[in-house]
Amino acid sequence: MLRFAVRRAAMLVAALLVSSFVIFGSLDLAPGDPLSTLSGGRTLPPEAVAQLRAQYHLDDPFLSRYVHWISGVLHGDLGTSIAYRESVSAVISARAGVTLDLVLFAALLIVVFGVGLGILSGLRKGWVDTSILTVTTVFAAVPSFVAAIALLSVFSVNLGWFPALGAGEGFTDSIKHLTLPAIALALSAMAIVVRVTRTTVRSEMGREHVQTAISRGIPYPQVVRRHVLRNASIPVTTVVGITITSLIALSAVVERAFSLDGLGAALVQAALSKDFAVVQGIALVFVAAFVVTNALVDLLYAFLDPRVALGSRAS
């Protein structure tokens, strides 16, 4: 367990270092000026521009800026946002909650409905299976921004069941505000999980030991629980893990469509306006979340199947 944790921590640090350098570099190569956000399309007075460039070290060479930034990070200082004139940690902490809620909500939908419907579809041949298959084929092809627009126009604009903007305050209000965004975010991933689960369950059902168990008269629910679901759980966990980590990045699109003040929306905005410190800070959070989620999935493997040694699938 200790070795696993140490290895994962080392992986995390390496991933963060590499990604921060790559992001910093690509942002530096991309055209544009961080100060343009401040101008709103008019010309800024040159003295003010010079002052701001000095304040944010914009004229320093690339490497010296990167070193300056990374040594700040090592001292717990993520830097200052140019657009928000606020420390990046404040920007992140103000927005992380919304993204976390949204991703967790969507993950819950994926696990409950994705896996649930997949099992149902795998076990019940006939019209249940066919209709689930048809619906998920459509959903799998719907990108989240299209889902967002469709959901908004049906459930917010026309029916008025759900609010169109913002994240809400308090538990019930937040649930109400985040339902549509979470569905938009989860929809296509959910459809994929349904299909993978269905196929896995189907193939487990067809295996010899399952058929033998059934023919020997072992109660059906027990066969399903012990032999089918248990064996199906590893591939299903893998695909659920991958889809959930991908939600972190996808959240940007949905947050923008529903005007949620989350990390994803902030990342897009910051990348467009070349607000280096914010892009770096949020990217670090995302990479860390990605690595941690993967570690959790690996932990789950070992828990689900004792034959899998802890961390053996990590490489």
Next chain:
Amino acid sequence: MKRVHLTGAAAMAVVALAAAGCGKAAPGDATGANGAAKPAAAPSATLSPTTPAATSDVPKATWALYREVGTLDPIQAFDYPENTVVTALCDSLTRQNPDGTLSPGLAEKSEHPDDTTLVLTVRQGVKFWDGKPLTAADVVYSLKRAADPKAGGFYPSVFSRVKSITATGADEVTVKLKQPDYWLDGELSQMAGVVYEKAFAESKGRKFGTPEGGLMCTGPYKVGGWKAGSELSVVRNDNYWDPATKAKVGEIDFKGVPDESSITTGFVTGAIDGSYPQALGTIDQLRSNPKLTVTDGPSFASDAIVVSSLKGALGDVRVRQALSMAIDRKAYIDTLYHGDAQLPRTLANPGTWGYAKDVFQADWDKLPDPTVDVAKGKQLVTDAGATGKTITLGMTSEVSTINSSATAIRSAGESIGLKVKFKAVSAQNFINFFTDPKAREGVDAFPTVNYPDYADPAAFYTTVAAPDGSQNYDGFTDPQINQALDAARTTADPAARAKLVVQAGDRIADQLPWIPMAAPSSVLITRKGLTGAPSSFVYMGGPWANLLGGA
């Protein structure tokens, strides 16, 4: 009905994608909803700057901005979101009224005992949100900070003729000038003249105006809650010094809604109560919504083509004039503004006539509407020996307003025998044409929507045509314009000053350092039941939020 809405939503999505990212363009959008064409707009001079006065209190309203507020530091407010909020929170020494005129603000009186002295009498009985009284020291501190280039603000140039700012009495501040400067009165009506508490600002240092540091002003609203890069809520200041204009809405939440389809959905579902939108392609859809009121008012903004290089073909005034007379502005206004703009007879929008309106009106009446005359244009280009020469336009095809403008210029240029080339960049990078000389290399011109900070055409002209103008990119200079603008700046009498500004304006309209495209209207959207907010451009420099309330 539902199907109709769905197609509407799809159209919204397309527009949103087309205009994504750039909030700065022209109000109006060619690819907008295919709503009914509006009748020709009334000239902006006759547009009403106000809406029916509010009569009742409203507990709360949500106001949409095109992005979240970045800072509340008045000297760093330079764009729509910050200006819109700072004008709700703070007072300036002079107050901008909805019609662009000025009246006393935190300075009860501002007098010029001689041409190089401005004496401000600080209003008594005004308290900051924390209850401390406004003093001359606060005024001196705020002005000096705005004037100090090291403070990181955008307004030091406003104070270029100021020699000293001193408190000369308990309630008196004296500004000594190196040369006469009657533009300073107008400049002190906007961000450069906002007064905040000295002790508070000093104690916050660099954090002043950030979510952490906060703000201490005297305005009709005070900061409620604000987290970095997130919704900002302001609450009514119950101790506001001017009972006549005390706020009627208890709390306003300012929300950044960058996405065009989101703002449209927000209005339709009632999640947003009001906004002064910029580039909103779905405006016709909102106009026809019975739950909303869309009001057009006079604007300070001008839609124009910046001539950024005088080294190419556009260096010859005859080519600029030829290009200008080849542009089909009527068609441009119809497609882009759905009629909500008028033909520009001068570079400055009639909405900027903040004083001596009759002088400006007389000049406007005298000038002809620009008409299309391709034959004459061709002749001018031939005379200039420019036939077949290439002009390069900086543009972005991702923002349809800029795209339309560039396309209009291209067809105009080609019709008179010029070659027109586009230098296309991404929507985000379009702004670099304004800020980065390297981006402007090899570019002859690019489209813009631009505006002065208060209602005076001179405030705009000077940035464009004066030799040291901040938006004069290639040393355009014209003795007649310089002389008229210099004289205007030193002339005390408003009518006499307006006459000089008009002279400069006429000459600018002839010499075309920038080529005017349209004089757009300002747009205000409110939900039914909310009224009182000015429909003019005043929200960028003067009080507006306290006028909002229930119908």
